[in-house]
Amino acid sequence: MTSHSSSNNGYESYLDYRGKGTGLKSWIFSTDHKRIGILYLIAMLIFFVVGVTFGFLMRLELIAPGKTIMDPQTYNSFFTLHGIIMIFLFIIPGLPAVFGNFFLPIMLGAKDVSFPRLNLLSWWLFIIGGLLAIIAVFLPGGPVDTGWTFYIPYSVRTSTNVFPALLAAFVLGFSSILTGLNFVTTIHRLRAPGMDWFKMPLFVWSIYSTAWIQVLATPIIGITLLLVIFERAFGFGIFDPALGGDPVLFQHLFWIYSHPAVYIMIIPAMGVISEIIPVFAHRTIFGYKFIAFSSIAIALFGSMVWAHHMFTVGMSGAAMFIFSLLTFLVAIPSAVKVFNWVATLYKGSISTDPPLLYALAFIFLFSIGGFTGLIQGSLSVNMHIHDTSFIVAHFHYVMFGGTGFGIFAALHYWFPKMFARKYNMKSAKVGFWILFVGFNVLYFPMFVMGWLGMPRRYYDYLPEYQIYHFISTVGSWILITGLIIMFANFIHALLKGEKTNEMNPWGGETLEWHVPTPPPLENFDEIPIIETDPYQYKDNDLSNTEVKEVN
Amino acid sequence: MENHSHSEKHTPHYGIYIIVWLALLILTGVTVAVAGIDFGGLTVATALLIASIKSYLVLTIFMHLKSESKVFSIFVGVALLFLLISFVLLFADYSFM
Amino acid sequence: MSSSEHGIAHVHRDDIGSRLGMWLFLFTELILFGGMFIVYAIYRFTHQQEFHLAAKELNTLFGTLNTIILLTSSLTMALSITALQKNQKGLSIFLQLTTIVFALAFMVNKFFEWSAKFHHGLFPGSDVLMEKSNGEILFFGLYYIMTGLHGLHVIIGVVLIGTMTYFTSKNRITSDNYVRLEAAGLYWHLVDIIWIFLFPLFYLIT
Numbered sequence: 001m002t003s004h005s006s007s008n009n010g011y012e013s014y015l016d017y018r019g020k021g022t023g024l025k026s027w028i029f030s031t032d033h034k035r036i037g038i039l040y041l042i043a044m045l046i047f048f049v050v051g052v053t054f055g056f057l058m059r060l061e062l063i064a065p066g067k068t069i070m071d072p073q074t075y076n077s078f079f080t081l082h083g084i085i086m087i088f089l090f091i092i093p094g095l096p097a098v099f100g101n102f103f104l105p106i107m108l109g110a111k112d113v114s115f116p117r118l119n120l121l122s123w124w125l126f127i128i129g130g131l132l133a134i135i136a137v138f139l140p141g142g143p144v145d146t147g148w149t150f151y152i153p154y155s156v157r158t159s160t161n162v163f164p165a166l167l168a169a170f171v172l173g174f175s176s177i178l179t180g181l182n183f184v185t186t187i188h189r190l191r192a193p194g195m196d197w198f199k200m201p202l203f204v205w206s207i208y209s210t211a212w213i214q215v216l217a218t219p220i221i222g223i224t225l226l227l228v229i230f231e232r233a234f235g236f237g238i239f240d241p242a243l244g245g246d247p248v249l250f251q252h253l254f255w256i257y258s259h260p261a262v263y264i265m266i267i268p269a270m271g272v273i274s275e276i277i278p279v280f281a282h283r284t285i286f287g288y289k290f291i292a293f294s295s296i297a298i299a300l301f302g303s304m305v306w307a308h309h310m311f312t313v314g315m316s317g318a319a320m321f322i323f324s325l326l327t328f329l330v331a332i333p334s335a336v337k338v339f340n341w342v343a344t345l346y347k348g349s350i351s352t353d354p355p356l357l358y359a360l361a362f363i364f365l366f367s368i369g370g371f372t373g374l375i376q377g378s379l380s381v382n383m384h385i386h387d388t389s390f391i392v393a394h395f396h397y398v399m400f401g402g403t404g405f406g407i408f409a410a411l412h413y414w415f416p417k418m419f420a421r422k423y424n425m426k427s428a429k430v431g432f433w434i435l436f437v438g439f440n441v442l443y444f445p446m447f448v449m450g451w452l453g454m455p456r457r458y459y460d461y462l463p464e465y466q467i468y469h470f471i472s473t474v475g476s477w478i479l480i481t482g483l484i485i486m487f488a489n490f491i492h493a494l495l496k497g498e499k500t501n502e503m504n505p506w507g508g509e510t511l512e513w514h515v516p517t518p519p520p521l522e523n524f525d526e527i528p529i530i531e532t533d534p535y536q537y538k539d540n541d542l543s544n545t546e547v548k549e550v551n
Numbered sequence: 552m553e554n555h556s557h558s559e560k561h562t563p564h565y566g567i568y569i570i571v572w573l574a575l576l577i578l579t580g581v582t583v584a585v586a587g588i589d590f591g592g593l594t595v596a597t598a599l600l601i602a603s604i605k606s607y608l609v610l611t612i613f614m615h616l617k618s619e620s621k622v623f624s625i626f627v628g629v630a631l632l633f634l635l636i637s638f639v640l641l642f643a644d645y646s647f648m
Numbered sequence: 649m650s651s652s653e654h655g656i657a658h659v660h661r662d663d664i665g666s667r668l669g670m671w672l673f674l675f676t677e678l679i680l681f682g683g684m685f686i687v688y689a690i691y692r693f694t695h696q697q698e699f700h701l702a703a704k705e706l707n708t709l710f711g712t713l714n715t716i717i718l719l720t721s722s723l724t725m726a727l728s729i730t731a732l733q734k735n736q737k738g739l740s741i742f743l744q745l746t747t748i749v750f751a752l753a754f755m756v757n758k759f760f761e762w763s764a765k766f767h768h769g770l771f772p773g774s775d776v777l778m779e780k781s782n783g784e785i786l787f788f789g790l791y792y793i794m795t796g797l798h799g800l801h802v803i804i805g806v807v808l809i810g811t812m813t814y815f816t817s818k819n820r821i822t823s824d825n826y827v828r829l830e831a832a833g834l835y836w837h838l839v840d841i842i843w844i845f846l847f848p849l850f851y852l853i854t
Contacts, residue, residue: 114665169839181672189665216633219676223683230793237785238687238793244782252644253683256637304636307644316647367742432565503552572723579715579847583708586852598848606841613726613837615830620664623671629677634682634803638689645690 011525015420019281031052031116034519036101036123036348038418039090040093043123045487047089052483059442059476062469065461076145077160079457081137083148088172089130091260093266093400094407097126097179100207102418104183106512109192109530111522114185121482122178129172147457149254150225150263152239152247156232162231163326166225173218173225180214183207192511195528198289201534202512205292208269209299211323213267217303221257224250235274236309252277255306261300266366267295269406270337273359276413277341279508280356281348284535287340294333301330302549311382314386320379327377336468338363340404354428355504356535358409361436365401369394372447387457396443408435408486413506415490420518422500429487442475511533571612578605652725655741663827670831674838677801681842684834686795688849691786698783703853705770706791712827714754715843721750724839725809727832736821744813744829750807758799762844791850801839808832 014034017026058078061068070078101119102529104113144165146155155162189209222461228250231237237243239250261332273469278285285291286469298534307323315323341363372394376382385391416422446454450469454461461469504513515523582601590597611617616624692699766818769776770788777788812832815821822830 047640114662118669177673177676181669181676184672185665185669188661188668214628215672215675216679219679220637220683222676227684227687227793231789236787236789236793237772237782243785243789245786246690246694249687253686256641256683302634307640315644318643318647319640322643388727423609434744526617528677561844563730565727565730568723568726568730572719575719576716578793579712579719582848583712584851585849586708595853598852599845602848603846605844609837609841609844610721611842614721614834619667622668626675628667630678634679635815637682637686641686642693645693 003338011516011520013420013516014521015315015518017521020399027377030119031112031120032521033105033112033116034418035103036119037098037100037323038125039123040097040101041132042092043096043127044090046331049087051082051085051090052480054085056480058082059473061459062461063501064469064472065463065466066500073142073145075459076147076283076457077137077143080144080147080165081133084133084144084169086264086399087148087261088169089126089133090173091265091403091407093126093412094265094403095272096183096207096210096255096264098407099123099203099272099410100179100183100210101132102267103192103414103512104204104207106515106523107204107510108187108190109195109234109511109528110186110190111524111526111527113182114189115182118178121184122175122182122466125171125178129168129170129175131169132164132168134317135169136161139164149504150228151254151259152228152245153241154227156240163229166229168227170222170229174223177215177218177222180211180218181210184215187211192527192530193223198267198528199533200292202274202285202288202291202295202354203268203271206267206274206295209295210264210267213264213299213302217257217260217264219262220253224253224257233491248310248315251313252307254301255309259306259309260302263298263393263399265403266406267298269362269403269409270295270407272410272413273341273362274337275508276409277344277511278535278537279413279506280353281350281522282507282537283343283348284533284537285340286343286346287336290336290532290533291340294336295331298330301326301333305330308382310378324377324379324514326375330539331370338367338370344486354425354432354464355409355413355506357429357432358405358412361432362402362405362409365397365405365439369397369399369401372397385450388456389454389456390449392456393443393446393450396446401439401443411490414512415507416494416502416505417512417517417519419494420500421497422505423489423497427485428490431482431485434480434485435479437480438475438477438479440475442472442479443471445472445475508535566610571608575605621623653836660820661825666827667830667834670834670847674834677835677838678842679799680693681794684790684797685845685849688790688794691783691790692849694787695781695783696747698781699787700853702780702784702787702791703850705765705768707761707764708851708853710757710846713758714849717750717754717757718840718843719753722837724750727835729829729833730818732821732826732829737823741813741816744809744816748806748809748813751802751809754802755799758795794846795850798839801842805832805836808835 014032017032017035021029027039030036030039057069058075061075061078082132083207086515101113139161142160142163144158145160146158146162146165148161150169155166187200187204212454227236227238231238231240231245235243239245239247241247274285274291305323305327308327309320311320311324341359358464373392376385376391376394412423445468448457449465452465454465454468501517503515503517506513511528512519514528566582578601582598586594588594610627616627688704724743724746728740728747728805729745731737731740765771772789772792777785812821814827815828
């Protein structure tokens with residue numbers, strides 16, 4: 001990161017800044033929101049690579065029935081660590097902490113977030129949490145093997161390193177809370193003059209809803225994990241049935257957080273897509289208010305559907321009915337967004353640059369993930385496919401195909417602004433297509449075998465499933481090839497890519513495209529005064545009617 | 552946007568806090584006194600009602616919610632709503648077992 | 649302050665923003681305890697008789713005394729801010745110190761209460777407790793965790809208010825810049841509110 005040009009155009013960019021110490025110190029103790037965003041990006045990508053490695057090895061094990069490359073205990077640890085790392089260290093911080101940090105203040109017309117030092121503390125907590133998770137692998141006792149869900153009673157009985165893993169999740173939760181409260185306060189207090197709520201970019205709206213979930217839902221998982229820690233350490237009777245506890249109550253509390261957490265992951269990705277689509281269709285976003293409010297609606301409904309993860313644990317009939325119904329309701333605001341994106345594309349003058357390709361892939365993959373979610377939401381079908389690889393396929397389509405592709409879209413979209421370098425468009429497109437094909441070859445067979453009864457998390461399977469497992473494993477190789485091409489392209493761009501000071505390479509209208517590239521240390525010399533809506537495109541013949549509605 | 556100026560604070564008084572404190576003590580007395588009486592299913596409800604009144608007093612007066620801008624009250628409402636949803640939906644499971 | 653009408657001068661100060669952030673933080677505390685109240689509610693619902701039986705072991709007198717102590721400390725905390733607003737620095741410091749004394753009294757009381765329980769062999773994992781019914785084990789598990797975590801918050805509050813007292817004496821908190829004292833006050837009142845619910849739910853179910 002340090003090998004950056006100081007091609008000074010008469011200002012000090014955040015990359016040139018040499019105020020606080022030099023080298024590494026000027027980064028890891030910086031309270032500048034942009035530097036903190038980059039710090040998160042680096043940390044998050046490292047964890048992503050670790051998570052992918054675990055996933056790759058698991059897939060390799062499953063290429064044939066019986067033992068292939070690892071024993072069952074190792075396999076259990078691998079799927080646990082794959083889950084913990086990907087969820088807590090990659091997709092949850094992926095968009096809010098990286099791109100939210102970097103672009104939220106710029107998009108609002110502010111010089112930083114409300115509490116810059118707290119922001120730095122968040123990052124440090126994130127790193128400490130990440131290190132604890134890594135420690136959980138290497139301490140004697142063996143890597144944690146409970147699955148990322150830490151279900152009771154196994155998590156109080158197993159002798160593996162559950163304790164550091166729980167502590168890691170707790171600390172990471174704290175980090176996430178602090179980021180959330182920082183963003184809520186920033187959005188309330190630091191909007192530039194003239195930027196009323198409906199002049200905010202949609203990415204900001206999505207971050208706002210997300211930040212609220214982070215603040216409100218995360219403490220529940222915090223206390224739940226803390227209770228498990230107490231139960232393990234001191235023999236308190238809380239959830240352990242041997243002491244009269246109710247393990248199902250643990251599942252309730254776990255999902256009260258962990259289901260909204262799914263929306264912490266997906267809503268910001270939807271925000272990114274809402275930014276990218278109008279820019280590359282050169283049209284004003286269709287239905288601005290609907291998209292903005294649907295983020296809030298998803299956050300609200302998303303807090304009321306947690307028990308659809310628990311349809312087979314023996315809940316009361318009334319609860320099953322209510323949770324199933326509410327689950328169907330969440331689909332409405334999600335669909336509102338998809339329709340609005342498609343309507344924005346309609347009759348636009350579309351440039352198929354890499355960010356848009358990723359955005360389109362997001363819509364496609366998220367729709368598959370979303371619809372299969374509805375299939376699972378219906379009680380009778382759920383009984384059949386519960387805990388099968390159908391579920392695994394579903395949430396990878398949503399989490400990876402949705403949020404993961406959202407993160408890649410954001411990277412391709414904002415990379416030139418963040419680093420003032422151009423990446424190779426052709427490699428980016430090649431990488432995209434390989435990634436896209438690999439993704440579907442990897443995960444689609446899981447729908448099929450899950451439907452046929454292949455349980456999730458199993459180490460071994462009957463021979464009739466082998467063909468699907470084989471295709472899926474081959475898919476993982478294709479997918480990883482795509483990832484390597486993408487990352488190689490970015491690394492090449494960082495080191496040798498063409499430098500650019502072009503302020504607005506894609507023709508975006510939001511504020512980040514109106515500051516120099518790379519952004520100056522404090523973003524704006526003078527705080528801008530906002531008079532227009534965020535997406536005003538001149539060649540906007542068709543959408544005049546909608547603009548009126550938005551105003 | 553919310554008003555920036557923080558100087559136009561209400562003029563500070565000691566009296567109101569002392570009155571609220573006395574009210575809190577009286578309510579504590581009441582809740583201890585009625586604890587011995589069995590209202591059947593309403594016993595818990597009474598205790599929670601008194602606790603809620605006490606919290607309301609602390610929130611509005613001691614914590615100045617009353618003199619803050621409306622955003623603060625809305626925020627508190629959102630947080631309580633979240634807790635309420637969790638309680639209600641959870642009991643949708645347990646009370647129909 | 650008012651010179652930065654557009655809010656975001658380099659060294660900017662935004663008291664409303666600071667309080668907003670503090671409130672958001674308090675929600676996380678509220679919901680942290682809320683999660684435990686949920687567990688309590690469910691178990692009390694499923695083990696009603698045993699909860700009543702177990703609660704008889706708790707000393708209502710200790711509980712009531714601690715309630716009065718904590719409510720009064722909340723008063724002195726609120727008054728200390730008013731004192732500072734009226735530019736009575738000495739009085740404000742005195743009131744902050746009084747708050748700390750009350751908080752410590754609360755902890756001493758708590759110490760004696762817990763010691764008595766331990767003396768009777770009523771602690772998590774003890775033989776006496778393990779012989780009791782499931783509901784009672786759950787009750788005491790929750791009792792120790794909830795009052796324990798609350799006690800931890802009292803200790804954090806003492807440290808926090810102590811820091812503010814130091815700042816006030818060094819004039820880093822003054823009559824026209826006291827948002828940090830307000831934030832500490834908000835925290836302290838929340839600790840009070842949590843106790844307002846803990847008290848009837850543990851000590852007054854007989």
